[in-house]
Amino acid sequence: MLEIYIHIPFCRAKCGYCDFNSAYREEGDVRRYVNRLVREIRKTKYKGQKADTVFIGGGTPSFIKGEYIEEIMSALSESFILANDCEISIETNPDSVSPEKLKAYKRAGINRVSMGVQAFQNKNLKLLGRIHTAERAEEAFHIIREAGFDNINLDLMFSYPTQTLEDWEKTLAKAISLAPEHISAYSLIIEENTPFYKKYKNYQTNEDLDRIMYRKANEMLEAAGYHKYEISNFAKAGKRCRHNVGYWKRYNYLGFGLSAHSLYDNVRFANTDDFQEYMGENIISYEEKLRVKDIIGEFMFLGLRMTEGVSFDEFRIAFNSDIYEVFPGVIEKYSDLGLIERDEKRLWLTEKGIDVSNTIFSDFLL
Numbered sequence: 426m427l428e429i430y431i432h433i434p435f436c437r438a439k440c441g442y443c444d445f446n447s448a449y450r451e452e453g454d455v456r457r458y459v460n461r462l463v464r465e466i467r468k469t470k471y472k473g474q475k476a477d478t479v480f481i482g483g484g485t486p487s488f489i490k491g492e493y494i495e496e497i498m499s500a501l502s503e504s505f506i507l508a509n510d511c512e513i514s515i516e517t518n519p520d521s522v523s524p525e526k527l528k529a530y531k532r533a534g535i536n537r538v539s540m541g542v543q544a545f546q547n548k549n550l551k552l553l554g555r556i557h558t559a560e561r562a563e564e565a566f567h568i569i570r571e572a573g574f575d576n577i578n579l580d581l582m583f584s585y586p587t588q589t590l591e592d593w594e595k596t597l598a599k600a601i602s603l604a605p606e607h608i609s610a611y612s613l614i615i616e617e618n619t620p621f622y623k624k625y626k627n628y629q630t631n632e633d634l635d636r637i638m639y640r641k642a643n644e645m646l647e648a649a650g651y652h653k654y655e656i657s658n659f660a661k662a663g664k665r666c667r668h669n670v671g672y673w674k675r676y677n678y679l680g681f682g683l684s685a686h687s688l689y690d691n692v693r694f695a696n697t698d699d700f701q702e703y704m705g706e707n708i709i710s711y712e713e714k715l716r717v718k719d720i721i722g723e724f725m726f727l728g729l730r731m732t733e734g735v736s737f738d739e740f741r742i743a744f745n746s747d748i749y750e751v752f753p754g755v756i757e758k759y760s761d762l763g764l765i766e767r768d769e770k771r772l773w774l775t776e777k778g779i780d781v782s783n784t785i786f787s788d789f790l791l
C-alpha cells in the first residue's frame with residue numbers, strides 16, 4: 426500500500442491557534458511553488474508505483490487556483506499509477522471554496538472534500554481567528570454538495586477558552602444537520618509560538634469540561650449514525666478516511682512539498698521547511714532509518730488510536746514476537762484498571778482509557 430501527501434503551505438490569514446507551516450503569499454510565490462512541487466513529483470525516484478490514496482492538505486489548498494490543483498494531480502497521475510478506487514482528498518476552507526474550484530477538483534479526480542469549520546458561532550470563529558462566518562461555512566458546505574461530492578468531512582474543534590458546552594452542542598447539532606459523511610472533532614491544544622499562546626498563556630484547560638465535551642460528541646455523533654473509528658474521527662458506514670487509516674496502520678507514504686514528511690520501508694524523511702530552500706535542488710532536510718523499538722512504539726500508539734485497536738497476529742507477523750512478551754505486565758495492568766479491553770485477537774482502549782491515552786501510549790514506548 427502506498428499513500429501520497431501533498432502540502433500546500435498557504436493560507437489567506439493565520440488562525441490564532443495554528444502552528445502549521447503555512448502563510449499568506451502573493452500569487453507570484455504561489456505559482457513558483459506549484460512549479461517546484463510539480464517538478465518534485467515528476468522527478469520522484471518512486472515513479473511508477475501504485476498509490477491507493479492521495480491527500481492534498483495544508484495550509485489551505487482551496488486558497489490556490491483550481492487549475493494549480495489540476496496541474497498537481499496530472500503530475501501525480503503521470504508519475505504514479507493511481508488505483509481505480511484511489512481516495513483523493515483535498516482540504517478546503519469556507520472562505521475560499523467556489524463552484525469553479527470544485528469543478529476543477531472534479532476534473533482532477535478528487536473525490537473527497539474536507540472543510541475546516543471548527544465552530545458554528547461567529548463569536549467563537551472570531552476568537553479562534555477564523556476568517557469565515559458560520560453562515561458562510563453552511564453555504565460552502567452546500568456548494569460542495571451541489572458540485573457533486575458525496576464524501577465530505579467537517580473539522581470541528583472543542584475545549585478552547587470561553588467555549589461553553591452549549592456552544593459545542595450547537596456546533597455538533599448544526600454539523601449533523603448538514604449530514605456530512607465524516608466528522609473530525611479535535612480538542613484544542615494551545616501550541617507555543619502562536620498568538621493564542623501569548624493571549625491565553627495562563628489559561629488552564631478545564632479537563633473535566635474537555636472530557637464532558639468529548640463524550641457529548643461521542644453521544645451525539647453515534648446517535649446520528651457516525652461510527653467512531655479513531656479517537657477524534659467519526660464516519661458514516663464505509664466512509665472512514667482511508668488515507669488516515671493508512672497512516673495509523675503505518676503504510677508507506679510519500680510527502681511532496683514544503684516540510685512534507687515521508688515514511689518508506691521504515692525510513693522516515695522530510696523536506697525542508699524553508700520556502701527559499703525548497704525552491705532549490707537539495708530539499709531533503711532530514712532522514713532517519715527507524716530502529717525496531719521505534720517501529721514497535723509507533724505501531725502500538727498509532728494502532729491504539731483506532732477503536733479496532735491492535736491485532737495480536739499483525740504484531741506477531743510484523744515483529745516475529747509475542748506482544749505479551751515484548752510488554753511484560755503492561756497489557757495486564759491496564760486491563761485490570763479497565764483502561765484496555767482485549768479478546769483473543771485484539772486489544773483496544775476503553776472510553777476510560779481514551780481519557781488517559783497519552784499515559785498509556787508512553788508505556789508502550791521501548
Ligand code: SF4
Pocket residue numbers: 435436438439440443444445447483484485518541
Ligand atoms: S486555515 Fe488551517 S492551516 Fe491555515 S492558519 Fe488556519 S488552521 Fe492553520
